[in-house]
Amino acid sequence: MVYSYFPGCTLKSKATELDRKARLCAAALGFELEEIENWQCCGGVYPMAKDEIATKLSSVRALADAKAHDRPLLTLCSACHNVIKQVNNDMLKDADIRTRANNYLQLDEPYGGETKVVHYLEVLRDEVGFDALKKAVKNPLKGRKVAAYYGCLLLRPGAVMAMDDPENPSIMEDLIKAMGADPVVYPQRNECCGGYLSLDDKEAVAKRRNKIVKSAADFGCDCIITACPLCMYNLAKNDCDVPVLYFTELLAQALGVE
Amino acid sequence: MDRKEEILLISGVNVRKCMRCGKCSGTCPNYDEMEYHPHQFVYMVESGNIEPLLKSESLYKCLSCFACVERCPRDVEPAKIIEAVRLSAIRQKGANHIKAENVPELIDEDTPQQLLMSVFRKYSK
Numbered sequence: 001m002v003y004s005y006f007p008g009c010t011l012k013s014k015a016t017e018l019d020r021k022a023r024l025c026a027a028a029l030g031f032e033l034e035e036i037e038n039w040q041c042c043g044g045v046y047p048m049a050k051d052e053i054a055t056k057l058s059s060v061r062a063l064a065d066a067k068a069h070d071r072p073l074l075t076l077c078s079a080c081h082n083v084i085k086q087v088n089n090d091m092l093k094d095a096d097i098r099t100r101a102n103n104y105l106q107l108d109e110p111y112g113g114e115t116k117v118v119h120y121l122e123v124l125r126d127e128v129g130f131d132a133l134k135k136a137v138k139n140p141l142k143g144r145k146v147a148a149y150y151g152c153l154l155l156r157p158g159a160v161m162a163m164d165d166p167e168n169p170s171i172m173e174d175l176i177k178a179m180g181a182d183p184v185v186y187p188q189r190n191e192c193c194g195g196y197l198s199l200d201d202k203e204a205v206a207k208r209r210n211k212i213v214k215s216a217a218d219f220g221c222d223c224i225i226t227a228c229p230l231c232m233y234n235l236a237k238n239d240c241d242v243p244v245l246y247f248t249e250l251l252a253q254a255l256g257v258e
Numbered sequence: 259m260d261r262k263e264e265i266l267l268i269s270g271v272n273v274r275k276c277m278r279c280g281k282c283s284g285t286c287p288n289y290d291e292m293e294y295h296p297h298q299f300v301y302m303v304e305s306g307n308i309e310p311l312l313k314s315e316s317l318y319k320c321l322s323c324f325a326c327v328e329r330c331p332r333d334v335e336p337a338k339i340i341e342a343v344r345l346s347a348i349r350q351k352g353a354n355h356i357k358a359e360n361v362p363e364l365i366d367e368d369t370p371q372q373l374l375m376s377v378f379r380k381y382s383k
Contacts, residue, residue, distance in 0.1 A: 044376035156324035192323030
């Protein structure tokens with residue numbers, strides 16, 4: 001399967017390992033990432049306002065491009081995934097937003113939310129399959145205790161994101177098992193890291209960081225994995241000295257593609 | 259259109275669905291940092307008591323993490339009300355919460371672009 005790939009701004013700069021290893025692992029697992037030409041930043045946060053369309057247009061352009069190629073749109077960064085999938089839902093269900101966005105963009109063919117948006121993790125689960133992935137593992141991560149950190153953006157709002165049970169997710173734990181490691185389930189795994197507050201209120205984010213990392217450490221993890229560069233930034237330098245990795249870094253180790 | 263009508267229009271939220279259970283505030287991960295909490299945003303907008311919200315730092319403490327949206331038993335979507343009040347505030351002339359010239363002193367070598375994008379989307383117009 002070939003996917004239209006939307007890497008997003010941070011995967012081209014501060015989170016290059018999230019991107020590079022995802023590409024290596026995709027090649028090893030037999031699916032193809034075709035980067036969307038001239039993609040534009042998603043804006044980082046879903047624009048909730050009903051009366052704005054300008055902040056939704058970069059997502060619509062990427063979605064329309066994937067539709068023109070008749071491919072699903074694949075994301076890797078949790079924020080890009082959240083923004084593009086929620087905007088796609090608006091284009092499908094909100095006639096006012098759909099009409100105004102199309103009136104502005106004047107695309108060859110109007111866009112109405114036709115593109116399927118999938119996260120890399122969903123491809124691993126639903127296309128590759130965790131059983132097949134397990135067979136592709138060359139270096140099982142035996143004895144590693146890995147805590148999956150979902151944060152907020154992958155799961156919520158659950159009715160739109162529809163990746164997993166928003167309160168009791170298992171997709172990353174199943175990936176961890178397939179890689180031969182032991183998943184560590186802990187209470188704070190789907191609570192926000194403090195997000196964009198880390199520019200303006202570093203103390204509030206430090207409280208969030210300590211609560212989350214301590215929760216994972218108390219349940220015995222030796223590392224935390226994430227799909228989000230901002231979660232990475234907010235959690236990485238923690239008082240518990242727990243390493244935080246992108247999930248693709250651990251997957252590349254397990255598949256032996258480094 | 260008065261301020262309340264503007265906020266209801268921006269948010270698309272029906273504040274009258276709220277049954278005051280307080281679950282949104284109970285589940286808010288940033289509750290301790292807020293002067294006005296999610297359930298207060300909902301009922302203060304409903305009652306038209308909006309001026310205190312427009313002036314409060316609480317506008318900039320919501321993480322948009324959607325915990326309140328997910329867990330509201332009445333599907334009120336409090337985060338969308340907070341977003342609409344914040345937009346109503348920062349869309350005023352000269353009311354940006356973050357100015358570009360102040361950003362260099364707030365970042366470090368690891369700051370992801372995603373953070374800057376998000377901050378400008380949330381805090382300035």
